[in-house]
Amino acid sequence: MKPAPFRYHAPATLDEAIGLLDTLEDARVLAGGQSLMPMLNFRIVQPAHIVDINRVQGLSYIRREGEVLEVGAMTRQRDLEFSDVVAEAFPLLHEAVRLVGHRQTRNRGTLGGSLCQLDPSAELVTVAAAVDATIVVASKAGTREIPFADFPLGLMSPAIEANELVVSVRFPLWKRGHGFAFEEFARRHGDFAVASAAVLLEMEHGRVERGSVVVGGLDSRPQRPKVGLHGRQSSTALFDEVAAACDGLEAMSDSHVDAGYRKRVARAMVRRALERARGRVATD
Amino acid sequence: MEESRPISVEVNGIAFRREVSVRMTLADFLRHDLMLTGTHVGCEHGVCGACTVLVNGRSARSCLMLAVQADGESVTTIEGIAPSPTTLHPLQQALKDHHGLQCGFCTSGMVTTLIEFLRDCPKPTERDVRVAISGNLCRCTGYQGIIDAVLRVTSTKDE
Numbered sequence: 417m418k419p420a421p422f423r424y425h426a427p428a429t430l431d432e433a434i435g436l437l438d439t440l441e442d443a444r445v446l447a448g449g450q451s452l453m454p455m456l457n458f459r460i461v462q463p464a465h466i467v468d469i470n471r472v473q474g475l476s477y478i479r480r481e482g483e484v485l486e487v488g489a490m491t492r493q494r495d496l497e498f499s500d501v502v503a504e505a506f507p508l509l510h511e512a513v514r515l516v517g518h519r520q521t522r523n524r525g526t527l528g529g530s531l532c533q534l535d536p537s538a539e540l541v542t543v544a545a546a547v548d549a550t551i552v553v554a555s556k557a558g559t560r561e562i563p564f565a566d567f568p569l570g571l572m573s574p575a576i577e578a579n580e581l582v583v584s585v586r587f588p589l590w591k592r593g594h595g596f597a598f599e600e601f602a603r604r605h606g607d608f609a610v611a612s613a614a615v616l617l618e619m620e621h622g623r624v625e626r627g628s629v630v631v632g633g634l635d636s637r638p639q640r641p642k643v644g645l646h647g648r649q650s651s652t653a654l655f656d657e658v659a660a661a662c663d664g665l666e667a668m669s670d671s672h673v674d675a676g677y678r679k680r681v682a683r684a685m686v687r688r689a690l691e692r693a694r695g696r697v698a699t700d
Numbered sequence: 701m702e703e704s705r706p707i708s709v710e711v712n713g714i715a716f717r718r719e720v721s722v723r724m725t726l727a728d729f730l731r732h733d734l735m736l737t738g739t740h741v742g743c744e745h746g747v748c749g750a751c752t753v754l755v756n757g758r759s760a761r762s763c764l765m766l767a768v769q770a771d772g773e774s775v776t777t778i779e780g781i782a783p784s785p786t787t788l789h790p791l792q793q794a795l796k797d798h799h800g801l802q803c804g805f806c807t808s809g810m811v812t813t814l815i816e817f818l819r820d821c822p823k824p825t826e827r828d829v830r831v832a833i834s835g836n837l838c839r840c841t842g843y844q845g846i847i848d849a850v851l852r853v854t855s856t857k858d859e
Contacts (some may be wrong), residue, residue, distance in 0.1 A: 418744055421702055424722035424768060453764040454745035457725070467723075470769060494758070519820075520749060521827060523758040524765070605834040645722025 419456035426468045430554060433472050438556045438579045440465045445581060447490060447529030450521045475528075475583060479503055485587040489528025493540075497522060505589050508546065508596040508614060512539040515598065518606045528582040534572045534637075536668070537609040539598065541568075542632030546614040550586040561586075568637035590626075593698030594618045597689040600633070603672070609633045612671050613685035615693040617650075620638065624648050629658055629690070631682045634675075635666040641686065644646050647687050650694055659687040707771040711736065712780030720767040725762075727751040729767035730777055738778035738808050742837070749836030752809035753777050759816040778808035781815065791815065794849035804839030809836050814850060823854060 425440075427433040442463035442555065446452055455461045469475065475490035478499050485506050487496070496502050496513045504509045516522055516530065516539050529538040544551075544564045551562040553576055562575055569575050573692060576582065590596075600612035612632040618625040627645030630638045641661035648654050662682040667675035703722045708715065711734060718733055727744075730736045730753070742748035744763045751762040754776040781789045788796065791814055801807045810833060817824070817832040824832065828851045830843070838846065 418725060418728075418763075419723040421723055423703055424705070424766075426768070448747060449764050449766075449769075450761075453725075453766075456723075457744050457763065468766075468769065517750070519817065519832065520752050520759040520761050520835050521746065521757075521764075524760050605831055 418459075420459050422463055423465045424468065426463060426471050428471050428473065430472055430474065430581075430596075433467060433469055434554055434556055434579075434581055436465075436467050437581060440467070441579070443467050445532075447532070448492065448521075448525040450517065450525040451529065451533045451535070469581070474536055480589075482489055483589045485509075485589055487527055487585050487587070489526065489582045489584055491527050493517075493522035493525045493527065493530070494519070496527065506547075506587055506623075508598055508616060509540075509543050509587065511596065512543045512598040512614065515539050515600055515606075515609075528535045528587060531567070531585065532541060532574050532576070532582055534568055534574050535608065536571070536636055537600075537602075537612060537633035539600065539612065539632070542612055542614045542630055542638050543598070544585065544587070545632075545638035546553040546616055546628050546630040547587050547590070549588070550577075551582055552584045552586065553580045554583045555581070559583070571636035589619050590616055595693035595695070597692035597696065599685040599689040599692070601685060604631035611678055611682040611685050613682065613689040615638060615686070615689040617645075617690075617693045617697055619650060619697045626652070629685060631662060631665060634662075634678050634682055635668055641665065655687055655690040655694075658690060659683040662686055675679055692699075705768050705771075707768055709767075709770045709772070710774040712776060722766065722768050722830060724767045725763050726753070726755075726765040726767050726770050727762035729770070730762060730775070733767075735776050736779050740805050740808055742805065747804070747837070748809075749833075750806050750809040752812045752836065754812055754816060757816065757819075759813050776812070781811055789815075791818070791849070791853050794853040795846065798842060798849040798852060799845040800849040801838075801845075806836055806838040806840075810838070810846060818850070818854065820849055824850070826851060842847070 444463040448470040475488045477488040549564045595617035597615050600609035602609045614630045618627040624645040632638050643658045643661045646680045667678045669675045708717050730739045740750040742750035746764045753762045813833045829847050
């Protein structure tokens, strides 16, 4: 038996789940379990209570409402990967989710779980930052919305209280025909990326109408290279400038990868993602 | 205090009812309670893929699921893959023919992973196969024999 003893709760409704989180001391929410279960097995965490939300009804859906894609927190990564709605409306997410772990982990792993885990190299975190997603959180007090920019408080620490549960994520959609690309470099396929980049581009007559560049994996939260894209002519010089701006970002060192190398990889990922995104902008 | 719960789970087509500790993983339940030791436990933190089983037809790492979470679900382990005790599944036969295993520790996870993969992607390229088994560690074969076996089993014409 690997995990330390805990009390197990499997609520069937959202009200029940929120009620449990409101009253229990030292509870952890178990979503897809692809991060929490290893931590339990290692006994890195030993919560008194596990609130398993896998049987809560109504938390798994993918819904397009106008220019917003709303996804339930318990939607499995696999369901994002195989969703026609996601592929058509939000191709950046479609491209990125295929790089999340492996098929076996995507079958269980959830959108909400990955965002709350907030691993620095998590693809879904980088994508959520790139489109300024909104996190919808429920508690006894009702629901509140958190702009993604305010969601990461620090390393793997989301801005949610112990009595709150993430219920859905709203992704604002970009114009039809926009360019997009997700690039990452990992030492092995499916491993935690050294650095990643998400790029979205809308262009008009060779100029960037709207652009978003986010770098993941460098530090505790996704970061944007500080170069304004709006109104600039898309060119090799511009892309070089954006890539070079990765040098100004915060980066962590660990036993495998030092901060300098991480930034160099980030430069390359940004450069590649910009090129690929530009190539995908629909011209009419 | 140790908490336990009753669960009903179908494993390889057979319905089981058991009382399980809530902190027992599905992998330990299969091995210790049902004595289905074909599911191998390697790293116990979701890296090696050896404990992969199919839950309602979808591959999952049984070390990253609690046994109580399998309540009401249908699980297929390596013991449920071959059509009979004397006949191998075509994928198992191909692994045998192409030196797709040596010690066999990773094989049950490879087979369960690949069965789901080939259902999703019946005509894979070599690269597709490499990506598909990237979550399963093998220390014997260097993977080439496994890839050869999969490509053989999916190719329409024999040489």
